[in-house]
Amino acid sequence: MITRRRTLATLAASAAAAPAVLRAQATVNWIAYTYVPAASVAPARVFQEIMARVAKETNSGFQIKYHLGGSLSIKVTDITTAVGDNVVQLGDDGFQQGNVPITGILRLPMLITNAQEFEKAIAVMKPYVEKAYDKKGATLLATYYFPLQIAWSNKKLTSLDELKGQKIRATSPEQIEFLKRFGANGLTVGAPEVPSALERGVVDGVLTANAGGGKIWKDLLKYSYEIGLNYFEANVIANKEAYAKLPAAYRDSLTKAVVELSPKITKTLADEEGEEKAKRKAEGMVQTTATPAEYKLGAERMASYWNDWAKAKGAETQEALKKVRDALGR
Numbered sequence: 003m004i005t006r007r008r009t010l011a012t013l014a015a016s017a018a019a020a021p022a023v024l025r026a027q028a029t030v031n032w033i034a035y036t037y038v039p040a041a042s043v044a045p046a047r048v049f050q051e052i053m054a055r056v057a058k059e060t061n062s063g064f065q066i067k068y069h070l071g072g073s074l075s076i077k078v079t080d081i082t083t084a085v086g087d088n089v090v091q092l093g094d095d096g097f098q099q100g101n102v103p104i105t106g107i108l109r110l111p112m113l114i115t116n117a118q119e120f121e122k123a124i125a126v127m128k129p130y131v132e133k134a135y136d137k138k139g140a141t142l143l144a145t146y147y148f149p150l151q152i153a154w155s156n157k158k159l160t161s162l163d164e165l166k167g168q169k170i171r172a173t174s175p176e177q178i179e180f181l182k183r184f185g186a187n188g189l190t191v192g193a194p195e196v197p198s199a200l201e202r203g204v205v206d207g208v209l210t211a212n213a214g215g216g217k218i219w220k221d222l223l224k225y226s227y228e229i230g231l232n233y234f235e236a237n238v239i240a241n242k243e244a245y246a247k248l249p250a251a252y253r254d255s256l257t258k259a260v261v262e263l264s265p266k267i268t269k270t271l272a273d274e275e276g277e278e279k280a281k282r283k284a285e286g287m288v289q290t291t292a293t294p295a296e297y298k299l300g301a302e303r304m305a306s307y308w309n310d311w312a313k314a315k316g317a318e319t320q321e322a323l324k325k326v327r328d329a330l331g332r
Contacts, residue, residue, distance in 0.1 A: 072194030086139030150230030155207030
């Protein structure tokens with residue numbers, strides 16, 4: 003009888019404990035949103051891998067629904083805020099500079115000229131970017147980047163001089179300054195709105211990479227002028243509070259998946275750059291490579307801007323820029 007009572011007591015205790023265990027491992031549903039407007043672009047493809055891997059590793063306990071840019075009523079320039087306010091829990095944030103100005107250092111035209119330099123700059127910038135996102139209620143998980151941004155247009159564009167008078171879509175205030183210094187009008191247009199902007203003549207061209215917008219908007223452009231202004235980086239961020247509240251196993255799965263797979267985006271984009279360039283040439287795109295003299299002129303025209311830009315942003319940005327320039331020997 004005593005044994006039976008003990009057995010019943012054990013079963014009762016287990017039954018009481020079960021709901022707590024289930025609650026701890028209850029399904030978590032997150033929303034992810036990206037600035038990328040097309041599922042064919044590498045970031046979108048790799049993000050799908052991240053979502054699938056997290057779902058598999060958590061036995062579908064952690065579900066993340068991924069939305070392409072323009073599919074939600076959130077401007078791509080507001081992804082930082084949407085994540086910080088927990089409107090969406092995971093963001094692929096490529097137009098963050100209005101909310102995280104210090105990241106503009108990485109996009110200063112003509113400052114960073116190759117991938118090796120960009121990796122050095124990212125390493126220097128990481129603690130600054132983490133701190134800035136933290137203030138916005140978001141946690142930085144990883145950073146990836148597109149190949150060098152070049153100029154494209156549906157009007158003749160084969161030299162720096164031919165930028166004059168053109169309306170070019172830019173991805174940062176810094177690019178807009180570059181365009182201004184060569185007589186062009188730089189406009190900020192979110193990726194989902196670019197096709198209509200080109201069709202309606204709101205813009206004549208864009209600054210983007212072959213593996214990025216060059217792949218998506220190729221049918222609306224006739225010229226590509228290959229002067230590498232800067233790289234375009236995007237940050238994978240999570241709502242700070244939601245991320246902290248995730249069950250440890252879920253948080254570890256998400257973090258590991260993002261950290262391990264984000265570099266795949268960078269590599270895939272780099273591999274695609276040459277492939278897409280060759281495709282554009284075969285399709286009749288007029289491609290012109292900037293001369294060393296044009297690169298030199300571009301850097302000379304922008305050099306005074308770098309320090310002025312940082313000074314206007316404050317002491318911390320000046321400090322970060324100095325460290326980046328020291329790391330690059332520039």
